[in-house]
Amino acid sequence: MIDSPDFLDQLDQAITRRLAGNHGSEGELDSLLAALDALEALRTAPRLDEKTQSQGRQVFLAQANRILPPIVHERKGRKFGISNLKEFFVMNSFSRVTLIVLMVMLFALSSLSGVVFAAQKSLPAQPLYGLKLASEDIRLSLTTDPATEIALLTEFASHRTQEMAQLATAHRPIPPELPERLVLHLNNALMIAAGMSDPRPSLDQILQMTEAQDKVLTEAYLGMPNDPGLEQAGQYLTIAHGLAELGLNDPAQFRNQILSPTTSPMPTMIPTMMPTMMPSSMPTIMPTMMPTSMSTMMPAAIPTMMPTSMPTMMPPTMPTMMPTMRGGGGGGMP
Amino acid sequence: MQLSEAELLFRARQSEEQALGEIYDTYCSRLYGYAYRLSGDEHLARDLAADTFYRFLLALRAGSGPRDHLAAYLYRTTYHLFIDHYRRHPRADLSLEESLIAGISNMDETVDAGENQAQARLALMQLTPEQRQVIILKYFEGLSNEEVAVAIEKPVGAVKSLQARALASLRRILNKDNEGILP
Numbered sequence: 001m002i003d004s005p006d007f008l009d010q011l012d013q014a015i016t017r018r019l020a021g022n023h024g025s026e027g028e029l030d031s032l033l034a035a036l037d038a039l040e041a042l043r044t045a046p047r048l049d050e051k052t053q054s055q056g057r058q059v060f061l062a063q064a065n066r067i068l069p070p071i072v073h074e075r076k077g078r079k080f081g082i083s084n085l086k087e088f089f090v091m092n093s094f095s096r097v098t099l100i101v102l103m104v105m106l107f108a109l110s111s112l113s114g115v116v117f118a119a120q121k122s123l124p125a126q127p128l129y130g131l132k133l134a135s136e137d138i139r140l141s142l143t144t145d146p147a148t149e150i151a152l153l154t155e156f157a158s159h160r161t162q163e164m165a166q167l168a169t170a171h172r173p174i175p176p177e178l179p180e181r182l183v184l185h186l187n188n189a190l191m192i193a194a195g196m197s198d199p200r201p202s203l204d205q206i207l208q209m210t211e212a213q214d215k216v217l218t219e220a221y222l223g224m225p226n227d228p229g230l231e232q233a234g235q236y237l238t239i240a241h242g243l244a245e246l247g248l249n250d251p252a253q254f255r256n257q258i259l260s261p262t263t264s265p266m267p268t269m270i271p272t273m274m275p276t277m278m279p280s281s282m283p284t285i286m287p288t289m290m291p292t293s294m295s296t297m298m299p300a301a302i303p304t305m306m307p308t309s310m311p312t313m314m315p316p317t318m319p320t321m322m323p324t325m326r327g328g329g330g331g332g333m334p
Numbered sequence: 335m336q337l338s339e340a341e342l343l344f345r346a347r348q349s350e351e352q353a354l355g356e357i358y359d360t361y362c363s364r365l366y367g368y369a370y371r372l373s374g375d376e377h378l379a380r381d382l383a384a385d386t387f388y389r390f391l392l393a394l395r396a397g398s399g400p401r402d403h404l405a406a407y408l409y410r411t412t413y414h415l416f417i418d419h420y421r422r423h424p425r426a427d428l429s430l431e432e433s434l435i436a437g438i439s440n441m442d443e444t445v446d447a448g449e450n451q452a453q454a455r456l457a458l459m460q461l462t463p464e465q466r467q468v469i470i471l472k473y474f475e476g477l478s479n480e481e482v483a484v485a486i487e488k489p490v491g492a493v494k495s496l497q498a499r500a501l502a503s504l505r506r507i508l509n510k511d512n513e514g515i516l517p
Contacts, residue, residue, distance in 0.1 A: 008494040035504035041450035045367040067391045068349040195396045
């Protein structure tokens with residue numbers, strides 16, 4: 001009887017009446033509806049306070065700003081030629097003043113670019129290192145093409161491992177910010193790749209970079225064994241390598257693992273990069289350098305700042321709604 | 335001016351902050367409440383709601399996000415994340431369903447927040463996942479049969495059938511627990 005269409009419709013209508021506040025008798029359906037009434041205790045749920053909600057909203061919009069591609073308005077290009085040159089000489093005085101100001105600014109910028117160039121060789125704790133990171137962030141923020149963005153991220157990931165190697169050569173400890181930055185670069189690159197229609201060239205790039213940098217780190221590790229920063233960095237490279245390999249061999253599964261809302265056998269890849277919100281510490285997942293076989297490690301964990309049930313560590317600077325460490329998982333309101 | 339859902343989603347795809355903000359404002363509390371009813375854990379509920387929005391952004395970026403039925407999509411995502419949470423942290427000696435029940439049995443609310451709530455949630459957790467979703471989405475979240483059907487990816491007829499079976503199961507479970515107090 002319970003499967004007969006008439007009965008199902010009758011019950012459905014009775015439930016609709018009950019939800020509308022009509023608690024009159026429904027005859028033989030009353031016993032079923034009583035079960036529904038017993039769930040009434042669950043109707044009360046705690047509410048999010050306004051502050052928490054507002055903080056979550058801000059973080060969500062910041063994530064959106066980073067994750068979603070910016071709107072690109074096509075502009076009609078104008079080729080520079082004889083006619084443009086002619087226009088320059090006939091332009092009014094206001095335009096000429098504007099152009100001169102722009103040229104002065106360009107000159108000032110080129111001086112600054114000399115400093116930025118010099119900063120590229122700096123290491124953590126050196127005065128120009130902040131400028132180096134800032135220049136990387138600016139380059140990223142100016143990029144709208146996913147493939148270029150991945151190229152930049154792999155380049156920056158290489159920078160981080162090379163910085164670690166240089167520090168290890170000098171027998172200086174690896175500051176936690178380095179592996180943290182590295183994992184953000186890797187996460188971002190993989191995430192963007194997962195959103196591309198043909199990510200193979202980019203994944204290949206990630207694959208090659210992780211292999212090359214793994215060698216760099218292995219050498220560094222020989223000079224400074226047991227350094228937790230190096231161990232973490234090596235592990236992150238391993239996981240990223242495994243994921244890039246998966247993407248090349250099985251793009252659908254790669255996308256599914258990273259993007260699908262329905263399954264997440266591996267940690268969320270974080271596409272946001274917020275330098276000021278870097279985690280203060282990252283979990284040490286493996287006590288030793290990683291194994292050479294990478295694919296099987298995928299579900300392990302690239303620590304992220306992102307939500308739910310992933311081995312994440314949240315930065316202390318994040319709002320209170322941000323992920324919290326909970327039984328090996330982390331999560332939180334964006 | 336109130337935007338239609340399709341327009342809201344279209345604008346969200348265009349990275350329009352206003353549209354994204356509106357989506358967040360509309361669903362933040364609802365998803366949190368839904369996650370809380372599922373888990374009985376405020377922290378986990380916050381995490382699940384946050385993760386749902388994050389997944390939503392990723393889906394938009396990948397071009398695979400919802401074109402309509404946004405509520406159904408978001409609830410479905412939250413539910414899968416909830417199940418994922420327990421799948422990732424299973425109790426070695428228990429099945430997924432048993433872990434869910436055990437997790438809820440251990441919550442503080444069994445002591446503090448009232449026996450009724452804990453008992454109701456325990457009963458809910460003994461339903462099949464689909465039955466549970468139907469009951470929560472329809473009864474607590476106020477979704478229509480059509481929206482529930484989208485959320486659980488089944489036809490409307492199946493929703494009605496799941497609803498009836500869920501109530502029959504609940505009656506049986508609660509009768510057993512309460513020594514037959516239900517009619």
